[in-house]
Amino acid sequence: MSKPRKHDSSKITRPPESYEPWESHNRIPLPVIWIALALGIWGTAMLFEDQTSYTVAQSAREAGEVMAHDAPEGGEALFLANCSTCHQPNGAGVRLAVPPLEGSEFAKAGPEVVARIMLRGIDGPIRVKGFTYDGHMPSFAAALSDSEIAEVAGFVAARFGGNAAELAPGAVAGLRGAAAGKDSWQGGAELATLVADLPPQPAMRAGSEADIDPAISDLIFAGKGDVWACTSCHGGLGQGVENTPRLAGLSGGYLAGQLRDFRDGARYNEHMAFVAKGLSDPEIDGLARYYAGLRVASTAAPSLGGDLARGEEIALHGDWPRGIPACFSCHGPSGFGVAPDFPALAAQQPAYIASQLAAWAGGHRNNSPLGLMDQISAAMSEGDRRAVADYLATLPAVPAVGPDAIAQLEGSDDGQ
The missing domain is CATH 1.10.760.10 (Cytochrome c-like domain)
Known part of the structure; x- marks a missing residue:
């Protein structure tokens, strides 16, 4: 058995008294340095992002508070929600399509007239501020209560007609009873019975369909050879159904362009490609003119569960x-x-x-x-x-723009 070895203390080298422990550390591996730098950059970015998010959130909160403070109420809010899509928030209407409310003879007549129009709607031509419009305004009798109609009518008459007369919900209830079972007002000619001193109003049109060439009529209602009739898919008045589009009221240029795209392969649909390839250019133009001239009510309604x-x-x-x-x-x-x-x-x-x-x-x-x-x-x-x-699908169909209205507008523009 061997004896334990003795340490020779004289051979041990002692560090100098000025030695500090960190002086003998090994070099830090590069991956560790990279990780540390990455963490530092990430932390700085997160601090900046948090501060930015706070600033954005604070700005949004302040903007929301301002909007909530300035949000319209009463009749104005109801008008913006129900009427401004067509008549525009400023009551200017849409050129050649939707009559203006600002300065119109009907708004000036007071809230009772406005309420009566809202309860029944309008079908047919109407002359407002020197121009003729020919479209459809839906009835709001089912959509709005008596008090809501009173608020909207009061706002419209005061804001756009300068008539601040009062209209109570009870009065609207009486107007609603009188309008029960009646169809829409038949244009300005019938509305003239409500408003005194209206300018001459246009007569109602005899029908809703555009004039049609017999050859084009055959294409639409009977088809040609192996090509089936347009009405077999798009309906008798071009109103469409489900995944088949409404054609009535689309512009002639757009319709003709789409038919040519189907024919030439620029747009693909198996059925429409078959139909369009059997059409000549004059036939395409005739079909486009016919459907562009149709002014018929909407058959569309929300059906997809959308918000x-x-x-x-x-x-x-x-x-x-x-x-x-x-x-x-x-x-x-x-x-x-x-x-x-x-x-x-x-x-x-x-x-x-x-x-x-x-x-x-x-x-x-x-x-x-x-x-x-x-x-x-x-x-x-x-x-x-x-x-x-x-x-x-909730919006009203495109109003008619007749040649008389276009001629009036062109005459007005020429005179300016």
């Missing part, structure tokens, strides 16, 4: 942070269209609108001017597409 408030927000204001402009910025006030490239959206069948938005988003349709709809549709969620489609 109508969200749909209205996108249609009127868009969602710019997501790259979605307002629908009406291209398709015109109230969705009445801007010929020839931007079709009317008002009263279009919601299933058709949603399917076309999905087709653009998926790259299955690509004949939009400058590819605008491809980008916009791709930025929209499925819920947004359903919301917009359902909201557009």
Whole structure:
């Protein structure tokens, strides 16, 4: 058994008295340095982001408080929610399509006249401030209560007609009873019985259909050879159904362009490609003129379960942070269209609108001017597409713009 070895203390080297322990540390590995730097940068970024988020949230909160403080109430709020889509928030209406309220003879007549119009609606031509309009205003009898109609009528008469007369909900109840069972007012000619000293009002039209060439009539109602009739899918008056679009009121230029795209393969639909390939250019132009001239009521209604408030927000204001402009910025006030490239959206069948938005988003349709709809549709969620489609179905159909109204406007412009 060996003996334990003795340590020779004389051979031990002692550190100098000035030695500090950290002087002999090994070098820190580079990966550790990188991790430390990354953590430092991340922490700084998070602090900045938190501060930015707080600033944005504070600004949004303050903006919300200002908006809530300044939000319209009463009749003005009801007007903005129910009437401004067509008549515009400032009551200016839509040129050649929707009559103005600002300074109109009917607003000046007082809230009772406005209430009577709201309870029954208007069908047919009406002359306001020197111009003739020919469309359809729906009745609000089912949508608004007596007190709400009284508030809206009072606001319209005071704000746009300078008539501050009072109208009580009880009086509206009496007007509602008198209007029960009656159809819409038949244009300005019948409304002249309510308002004294109106300018001469146009007579009602004999019918709602446009004049039609016999050859085009055969295409629409009977078809040609192996090509089936337009009415077999789009309905007798071009109002559409479900995933088949409304054609009535779309501009002639747009309709002709789409038919040619189907024929030439720029837009694909198996059924429409078959039909369009059997049409000549004169036939396409004749069909486009016919459907552009139709002015018939809407048969569309929300059917997709979309959020109508969200749909209205996108249609009127868009969602710019997501790259979605307002629908009406291209398709015109109230969705009445801007010929020839931007079709009317008002009263279009919601299933058709949603399917076309999905087709653009998926790259299955690509004949939009400058590819605008491809980008916009791709930025929209499925819920947004359903919301917009359902909201557009709640809008009134495109009003008629007759040759007399256009001639009047051109004469007015020439004289300026």
